[in-house]
Amino acid sequence: MALGPELGLPHHIPICSPHAWHADGEPCPSIWRDVVDGVKVDSDSGRACTDTVRYECRLGAGCLRQINEIRNSVCVSVSETRLLALAKNRTDFEGPETMPNSSDRFEGKTAIVTGAGAGIGRATALRLAGEGARVVATDINADRLRQLVEAGGKADIVTVLGDITDQSTAQALLSAAGDKVDVLVNNAGIMDAFLPAAEVDDATWARVIAVNLTALMQLNRTILPVMTAAGSGAIVNVGSEAGLRGSGAGLAYTASKHAVNGMTKHMAFIYGPSGVRTNAVAPGAVETSIEAPFKSDFAAARIGPVMQATMPPVAQPEQLAAAICWLASDDASNVNGVILPVDGGWSAV
Numbered sequence: 001m002a003l004g005p006e007l008g009l010p011h012h013i014p015i016c017s018p019h020a021w022h023a024d025g026e027p028c029p030s031i032w033r034d035v036v037d038g039v040k041v042d043s044d045s046g047r048a049c050t051d052t053v054r055y056e057c058r059l060g061a062g063c064l065r066q067i068n069e070i071r072n073s074v075c076v077s078v079s080e081t082r083l084l085a086l087a088k089n090r091t092d093f094e095g096p097e098t099m100p101n102s103s104d105r106f107e108g109k110t111a112i113v114t115g116a117g118a119g120i121g122r123a124t125a126l127r128l129a130g131e132g133a134r135v136v137a138t139d140i141n142a143d144r145l146r147q148l149v150e151a152g153g154k155a156d157i158v159t160v161l162g163d164i165t166d167q168s169t170a171q172a173l174l175s176a177a178g179d180k181v182d183v184l185v186n187n188a189g190i191m192d193a194f195l196p197a198a199e200v201d202d203a204t205w206a207r208v209i210a211v212n213l214t215a216l217m218q219l220n221r222t223i224l225p226v227m228t229a230a231g232s233g234a235i236v237n238v239g240s241e242a243g244l245r246g247s248g249a250g251l252a253y254t255a256s257k258h259a260v261n262g263m264t265k266h267m268a269f270i271y272g273p274s275g276v277r278t279n280a281v282a283p284g285a286v287e288t289s290i291e292a293p294f295k296s297d298f299a300a301a302r303i304g305p306v307m308q309a310t311m312p313p314v315a316q317p318e319q320l321a322a323a324i325c326w327l328a329s330d331d332a333s334n335v336n337g338v339i340l341p342v343d344g345g346w347s348a349v
């Protein structure tokens with residue numbers, strides 16, 4: 001849908017036409033076409049800006065983050081706001097910048113967080129540390145870990161650089177934690193380019209299953225004996241809306257997140273009597289750095305309209321961190337084996 005003419009603008013600058021390819025080679029997902037066909041309007045003159053607006057052609061968070069940047073730029077005007085409002089009334093997607101720390105629930109506790117360098121993992125690590133935990137944070141990206149420690153200030157955050165699919169990373173995390181682990185947040189995960197069953201390649205399948213599923217099994221296997229020996233522990237697995245439905249991602253990601261739910265319930269049943277609770281969150285769309293391009297036109301045509309019709313506004317990582325920390329805390333002492341949707345009601349559709 002071209003919105004420029006509807007706004008009475010002098011020029012309509014098509015950024016991403018239905019069959020065009022974006023500069024970086026990514027196809028334009030049809031579900032955001034009404035957004036990416038926009039123009040940038042100068043707030044003083046009301047005219048279209050001369051520079052081309054580069055709306056990112058990514059599903060969900062990436063695209064909306066870009067729109068946020070445009071909204072905050074000098075050229076944003078009433079017309080631009082109207083443009084965004086037309087784009088599916090998604091002007092209220094900005095969540096809170098930070099969530100309040102409610103207490104010192106993790107004072108004296110040690111928590112391991114994977115994928116702690118960005119997004120949900122970073123927000124969770126900072127919240128756990130803010131509530132008193134000693135955090136052992138791991139990520140594959142050294143810069144992100146350094147920035148996490150900077151953001152934490154005087155918080156007790158120890159970092160372990162490594163690929164979570166490498167068993168030595170699990171051992172390094174155990175060593176860094178010392179003789180006790182009270183909380184384990186299995187958060188690190190990657191997407192699968194929305195490749196459906198007839199198009200998924202072996203490399204994508206293997207990597208997504210390795211990061212999203214096998215690595216969780218390996219780290220749980222490493223940490224569980226410490227928890228059961230202590231007679232207490234809380235594990236929170238980060239699943240996905242795609243673990244609850246068939247229309248949230250490609251085949252590999254969907255299968256991996258459904259399996260995370262099964263792993264969660266199995267561990268909850270087996271180790272609950274040993275004092276170890278295992279739960280999962282199923283996030284909807286969250287504004288993070290996760291890469292989620294559509295590399296299948298077939299899947300985009302099938303999934304796009306369903307997502308556009310049903311997906312609530314994008315959440316902030318801090319909103320997920322709040323739910324994860326609740327499940328990890330003694331406030332949830334009688335909660336075990338739950339898959340908690342944290343999705344603004346998406347799963348209720």
Ligand SMILES: NC(=O)c1ccc[n+]([C@@H]2O[C@H](COP(=O)([O-])OP(=O)(O)OC[C@H]3O[C@@H](n4cnc5c(N)ncnc54)[C@H](O)[C@@H]3O)[C@@H](O)[C@H]2O)c1
Binds near residue numbers: 191290
């Ligand atoms: N963002 C969303 O919309 C969304 C929705 C549903 C579920 N999730 C899930 O939330 C979790 C966190 O995702 P996010 O959106 O915060 O992503 P993100 O990309 O912002 O952060 C993930 C972090 O994990 C790290 N990481 C990736 N692979 C790794 C590996 N092999 N070893 C160690 N670290 C690795 C990355 O470097 C990154 O810092 C994932 O499990 C994801 O599937 C995210």
